[in-house]
Amino acid sequence: MVSTEKVKGLIQEVEGADSSDKLLDAVKALAAVRHEAAIPTLIDVLRYNNPGAAVAAVDGLIDIGQAAVTPLLDNLDGYNYGARAWATRALAGIGDPRALGLLVEAAITDFSLSVRRAAARGLGNIIWSKVPDEEIESKQKQVLDTLLQVAQDPEWVVRYAAVVGLQNLALSVVSSNSGLVQQIIGQFSEMSINDPEIAVRARVKMALEGIGNRGREKEEKLMTNN
DSSP: OOOOHHHHHHHHHHOOSSSHHHHHHHHHHHTTTGGGGGHHHHHHTSSSSSSHHHHHHHHHHHHHGGGGHHHHHHHHSOOOHHHHHHHHHHHHHHGGGHHHHHHHHHHHHSSHHHHHHHHHHHTTTGGGGGGGGHHHHHHHHHHHHHHHHHHTTHHHHHHHHHHHHHHHHHHHHHOOOOHHHHHHHHHHHHHHHSOOHHHHHHHHHHHHHHHHHHHHHHHHHHHOOO
């Protein structure tokens, strides 16, 4: 276990970095310790004009996991869309359902395509085991409805992210919510023909193959158990 004193020293190195390269190295070192005391500083780094350092900070926050969720939600920057995009990426990577409301709103309404894209991917990463049983069905429907709407986004990179989110959602519920999976497959079938961007259509094809493979694995497992 890394001591708090060591973390304080690493934080000082981040705060005292006088070049982009030194800042990147310091943030990587701080992120690597995966210590909760590093969370405020890593969140601050998201506001810096240094994409490399921001990526390292996001990775560190994701590695820290659930403990970073509340600080991220409490410190979202409403004016700095770059920082908001990085924070959304961190929350999307963690997959904690406490961020569900923010991800839904961001995926549909945020003016920044990078934020919408990150949120769409994140909606497919929700850890459903952390949602109360009585809320799972309604929240899964909320995520599905949101991603179906995002799949119509004018920006192809956002639609691409929606495909990723829908695939991950389908894979996470393939054993528990066949109706939802069929709705996703229906959406993909439509997009495979009608989406104007070849990259999106290719990603849809990959998603359909992935869902089909998981479905076959499920059937084989049931046959083996019987």
